[in-house]
Amino acid sequence: MSTQGRTAESQDAGFARSVAAASGADPLVCLQCRKCTCGCPVAGRVDLRPHELVRLVQLGERDEVLRSRMLWECTSCQTCVTRCPQSVNIPALVDALRQLSRAERKTAATTVVPVFNDVFLGTVCRLGRMYEAGLMASFKVRTGRFFEDLDKLPMMLRKGKLALLPKLVRGGGARKRLFRRAKAAGGKRR
Amino acid sequence: MSHVFYPGCSLESTARDYYLSTHAVARALGLDLPELPDWTCCGSTPAHQESETLALALPAKNLLAARGNTVAVCCAACYGRLKAANHALAHDPRARARVAEVLGADYDGSTPVKHFLEILVREVGLPRLKARATKPLKGLRVAAYYGCLLVRPPEVTQFDDPENPRLLDDLLAAAGAEPVEWPHKTECCGASYSITDAAIVQQLSREILAMARAAGADCIATACGMCQLNLDLRQGDIEKKYGERYQLPVFYFTQLLGLAFGLGPRELGLRSLVVDPARLLAEKGILAGGVPQAVSAGPHGGMSR
Numbered sequence A: 001m002s003t004q005g006r007t008a009e010s011q012d013a014g015f016a017r018s019v020a021a022a023s024g025a026d027p028l029v030c031l032q033c034r035k036c037t038c039g040c041p042v043a044g045r046v047d048l049r050p051h052e053l054v055r056l057v058q059l060g061e062r063d064e065v066l067r068s069r070m071l072w073e074c075t076s077c078q079t080c081v082t083r084c085p086q087s088v089n090i091p092a093l094v095d096a097l098r099q100l101s102r103a104e105r106k107t108a109a110t111t112v113v114p115v116f117n118d119v120f121l122g123t124v125c126r127l128g129r130m131y132e133a134g135l136m137a138s139f140k141v142r143t144g145r146f147f148e149d150l151d152k153l154p155m156m157l158r159k160g161k162l163a164l165l166p167k168l169v170r171g172g173g174a175r176k177r178l179f180r181r182a183k184a185a186g187g188k189r190r
Numbered sequence B: 001m002s003h004v005f006y007p008g009c010s011l012e013s014t015a016r017d018y019y020l021s022t023h024a025v026a027r028a029l030g031l032d033l034p035e036l037p038d039w040t041c042c043g044s045t046p047a048h049q050e051s052e053t054l055a056l057a058l059p060a061k062n063l064l065a066a067r068g069n070t071v072a073v074c075c076a077a078c079y080g081r082l083k084a085a086n087h088a089l090a091h092d093p094r095a096r097a098r099v100a101e102v103l104g105a106d107y108d109g110s111t112p113v114k115h116f117l118e119i120l121v122r123e124v125g126l127p128r129l130k131a132r133a134t135k136p137l138k139g140l141r142v143a144a145y146y147g148c149l150l151v152r153p154p155e156v157t158q159f160d161d162p163e164n165p166r167l168l169d170d171l172l173a174a175a176g177a178e179p180v181e182w183p184h185k186t187e188c189c190g191a192s193y194s195i196t197d198a199a200i201v202q203q204l205s206r207e208i209l210a211m212a213r214a215a216g217a218d219c220i221a222t223a224c225g226m227c228q229l230n231l232d233l234r235q236g237d238i239e240k241k242y243g244e245r246y247q248l249p250v251f252y253f254t255q256l257l258g259l260a261f262g263l264g265p266r267e268l269g270l271r272s273l274v275v276d277p278a279r280l281l282a283e284k285g286i287l288a289g290g291v292p293q294a295v296s297a298g299p300h301g302g303m304s305r
Helices: A014-024 A037-041 A050-058 A062-066 A079-083 A092-103 A112-126 A132-143 A150-158 A172-185 B016-029 B042-049 B052-065 B076-091 B093-103 B116-132 B167-174 B196-216 B225-232 B235-242 B252-261 B276-282
Strands: B004-007 B069-072 B113-115 B141-144 B219-222 B251-252
Touching: A014 A050, A014 A132, A037 A050, A037 A079, A037 B016, A050 A062, A050 A092, A062 A092, A062 B113, A092 B042, A092 B052, A112 A132, A112 A172, A112 B042, A172 B052, A172 B076, A172 B093, B004 B219, B004 B252, B016 B116, B016 B219, B016 B251, B016 B252, B042 B052, B042 B076, B052 B076, B052 B093, B069 B076, B069 B116, B076 B093, B076 B225, B113 B116, B116 B167, B141 B167, B167 B252, B196 B219, B196 B235, B225 B251
Parallel strands: B004 B069, B069 B113, B141 B219, B219 B251
Antiparallel strands: none
16 A cells, blocks of 8 residues: 555554554554455455555554444454464454444444444343344344344244243353453553 | 363354254263353454453453363354463463453463364374264265364464364264365355344355365365354355355264264254255265254253253
């Protein structure tokens, strides 16, 4: 990605360092060899390909990075970091950027992944385990996607693929404490 | 060191057949797989997307409870998260201190975690599996599909060669099947976007189905509840969307191994597969009687306890 035609106004000089601290990955050592993008399963559909994302982080293009759809289309398949000659941990970088994107309310409008994550983790906090039937119901209510995959429901029930009731896991109080403390602790600090 | 089983959430619902077939195979081999009492979810993708501390603390809570045993895992996603927590806590003292604060107990990342595939191939051993395979899967051409999280990142999972793993191929060969050579062993299926962004899953899973067929496979073997769901449950949508026809049964490796052991279709949960394998199994002379239609679905998906 070219460094030409970018203005100082959009650039945040400390961005790369703060993202490095939050993720434990070092975007500054990237060589732009594009090996990450060659192996990326979603490179053909995302607005920023992995090597472009890293370059924009280097350039401090905070807003463009945090508003990117790429953050919510990366499948965390770990192919990029496995092949990177510089060991840039792009999946860790993307996780840190996801959290920053949500904290600054810059999440791409097209994605429902954050809603899913909230419903999923709320379920785990309350029940201790995933409870698909409840998760799907809450997710559908929160997103208005009532009819998606509804056709599969009878078949899934018939094939025993959906439990109707959640399992009860002991230790609810300790679990809630764990979630509360984890939220307060935040991420990596270097 | 004895094993303690961490089923993970999907084995209680969408992957109940993985649960059934794992226990059936373990029983046939005399392997004891007691379940970790009151295990909790590993946090899966949502936890690592939202909070690094939570993504380490949830696996650590389970690994701490399992101390003194080797944790046996079937779901590749759980496996990835448990291994990632072990790696981070063993190598990063600050992460360890943060997790200790959250858990109220220190965990050093030392509880061993093994995928059931590793236990079968590396502990039980291929010769014993081969000897137990009284009904070898002769003429069944299988695409061994590993997906992402068993093999990557390799320094974390230490499972097998990340670009060309052999473990599952070797197991299938021991069961008498013919693993096909193909390039998509470790391509991504779209994973957890199954619910939030099905278009991604359809695009990526289609590539895998198309490559398996091009390689001449009759079916696919998976070692992950999420991969299996995407390739099997979403196969009909993929066929419709792209105007193609695959009809490729997508088994858990434990179901294929169980068939080679001469175990019954009910025990192996074959009825839960969406793409019906009955015709293929009859054609190859593996299962003449077909797949029984009745399935016992109790309130917890009919899981036997």
